[in-house]
Amino acid sequence: MTPAAHQSQHAPELRAAARHIGRRRFLTVTGAAAALAFAVNLPAAGTAAAAELDPARITDNPFTLGVASGDPLPGSVLLWTRLAPAPYQPDGGLPAERVPVRWELARDENFRRVARRGTVTAHPEFHHTVHVEVPHLDPDRVFYYRFRVGSWISPTGRTRTAPATRARAAELTLAAVSCQAYADGYYTPYGHLAQDDVDVVFHLGDYLYEYAINSVGNNRNYTDRTLPDLFNRETVTLEDYRLRYALYKSDPDLMAAHAAHPFVVTWDDHETENNYADDIPENNVPPEEFLLRRASAYRAYWENQPLRRPQLPEGPDMRLYRRLHWGSLAQFDVLDTRQYRSNQAYGDGAQLPGPDIDDPSRTMTGQTQERWLLDGWRASRALWNVVPQQVTFSQRKLDLNPVAKLSMDAWDGYRASRRRVLDGAKAAGVDNLMVLTGDVHVGYAFDIKDDFDDPASRTLGTEIVATSIASGRNGAEKPANWNTYMTANPHLKFYDGRRGYVTVSLGRDLARADFKTVPYVTTPGAPISTAASFVTEAGEPGLKPA
Template sequence: MTASGHRRTNEHAPELRAAARHFGRRRFLTVTGAAAALAFATNLPTAGVAGAAELDAAKITENPFTLGVASGDPQAHSVLLWTRLAPTPYQADSGLPPERVLVRWELARDERFRHVIRRGAAVAHPEFHHSVHVEVGHLDSDRVFYYRFRVGSWISEVGRTRTAPSSRADVSELKLAAVSCQAYHDGYFTAFGHLAEEDVDVVFHVGDYLYEYAVNSVGGARNYTDRVLPDLFNRETITLEDYRLQYALYKTDPDLIAVHAKHPFVVTWDDHEVENNYADDIPENAVPPEEFLLRRAAGYRAYWENLPLRRPQRPEGTDMQLYRRLNWGRLAQFDILDTRQYRSDQAYGDGADVPGPETDDPSRTITGETQERWLLDGWHASKALWNVLPQQVIFSQRKFDLTVPSRVSMDAWDGYRASRARVLAGAKSAGIDNLMVFTGDVHVGYAFDIKDDFDDPASRTLGTEIVTTSVTSGRDGAEKPANWDTYMQANPHLKFYNGRRGYTTVRLGRESARADFKTVAAVTTPGAPITTAASFVTEVGDQGLKPA
């Protein structure tokens, strides 16, 4: 995110926005030469996928499972399993030739694989950087499973995953975790090591899985003394090769490997998976629109290759449909949003500003019209007790000043107030009584009551927003940031504010939900213990956060 109070320093922004509108994503892709350039730049699969030679697994002489294993998007009768082969992950080709590799997999009821219930084989294609996404169906609902992969004589570590309860199941409880913002160069992923030891059913990652920024030879704030990172990481991530290598760096972190092996993830991106504060096809900086679209396509492609996502999320050129819906019996419906790919450009040049005609313009949107309609239709059809919205940027009003009017963030929903008003009107129209929003982005923990009128503390509370702090971004942070008093006074609906790193766990039940904000004292040195900074509950049918 752009630091609050600072606009983008882009003197060419008006010309760039005009150029983006002129070219347009679809118009750009209809131009034969541009489409060919896009395919070349992102190494899109062609007919050669089926015809590529198959590598003799015996020729793989180093462990190909250096990036670990993962699972994602649990459904009632299906699990999604992921790995990517990378014997030498810090090389562009990951140490493999451009040939197909046969990867065998097993799914078992027990960790020792005495009761294997499914097994099969998948092909790791070089066009997808030898990643594997296996969808295993026809499984019992609401069950824990264990999985592993094999290539030749190499066997991966064991991963743990689960199916969701059936759509009609009266589930009594779900425990989940929310995480976000893991800048490698800002510190150790200590929080993930602790989360790997938690008993949760699923982890929601709400954005900034990686950052496009350079990482120097000592790992930035990690300040390595026992290893030296290659110079190839000490540059901004722009090309497909750059993004792939950046994922390799992040995914070799032992704490990230551990948490993926222990829990299924549900992921959505924010901006840094491509570039800070981009909006749809409009970049942060003054580059030609078609050049940015190539970069966006590369970022999207690498994102899919390296995360446990199902086939409907596989990107097509510059586009990737990431918004989707998951259910946990009748207890919870999760509508996972993408507030980055379809949004209008930020109002007033981005940064912090007072609201005005642009922020209230009904033609501007943070979700895009199609996704907004999908969300509201889904709420009208929902039979769940809890309707949960995992998404990226602050949903609630967040004033930065005690003055009237106050500045707010143009990159958050405050910069798209007409969008927020339509979504809240849709929730009321659909009779959504227990609304919870999960957010990341801002590198602090917040707990908000979502008000019918944010400027009237006495107005009805429509739901709650849980903002999980960063895993590392912002480095160590502080329990009470310098603006703590101002924010707490300016925002009566803000019930909690903490600037340490960590994650949040949420327990959804039939009568109430409980949120526990977990923090570590430091990430610039490894091994910090985890503590619970605060706990809150909100009751079914009586929304509003109260200390637990």
């Protein structure tokens, strides 16, 4: 049976089973975890599902994981925090009781001009996270926000609304980040990003890694602290994923970046499990067990990210792909290339291509999301159509042989799916296509070609690949395969293996990408520099050195 047939035959029943599993029912499994459980039928916000805790009883700082904001709209911001006086404990140091949380949104960081204020409930069923959607705001404005619980006041966050949908916005500067394996090093790039002048940050996946972290933080080599043993196991249960987010989000550089800028997030594989594809796990685990794990991972992801209510998951399903606008300057079609994809052809690593990668029945996005993307392009009136997504979109030959190996986990393993997307962009008249990518722990800059095997073919757009924040440890300016990749892929204009992030400034005439890198992350305090800069002109796709 083909992977596509497997999915179509079993997916509805498996998803239904995962949605209806009782919140106190446990499934015995083999391997690293002894039990797997996921709570369903959780109350909506405002439901009196538990007793209310008197905030005066909270004697330790509940804002240990900072604040965040996300998905800026022309008239609305989304604010996030979590109450966790003891973040490394499963209950966060709070009883299973509701907690009233006051919030304020102001036009100045001293909160003398408060624009909105209110109270929201932190429910134990949501692990005492709160998501505040603040409507009826002026577009294209910077705001400051904070939370209060009893006598405790959170750090101040800075966020903003997007310009009005039809406004002729002159410019936008975004940052793209990805891949932040806590165990591989410090989040030094985030410390620099917190000081950078950007409007919004796009996180392109691998915010979390499922692998065990030892008492000294693996490559962080802590000497001033000891991490609890509960982190030294792979994440499988809802409690595992929640605790891992607590560890990651306690990092001061990550907290600083979240407080400084609104984030737009999408996931890749490690937020659940390495290289999974739809309901197919990496290893030989029954799909029904994996969907329960996926439900736990998706639930914890929503709880711990600045996401709006439409993204609230239902069991193992979560609508993460969505569309944002920045006036008439840019349309952002945020993709999910993990939840709906066909299984990888010929394994999930570097393989010789075979006929399956051109099978039109195989998909990277699923039919519904693909149609949504192409329909959105046809309706777009934006100057720049930007696609934040996860895995390398452009062809990337991995050796110099006549028939080169390709990554089966990237779009190279789904060539028919990529062809439909590119043909859809051409049919919609998308002149300024830009794809933002993460995943590979290096920085790339590609020209997107109509025919990647013909360097003279039409250039359809630009792909900017953001290197990792920490994953892969320190990296190198020129990895060992640098010459091979640059020779095998003439449309590859830049390749750097160090850690960091990329900023992209979109204007009415051109876009500029600046690749920012640090020399090391295995010890803190590295400086940052710009490794390379490129521009692409509006109406003239193709990268040129700045």
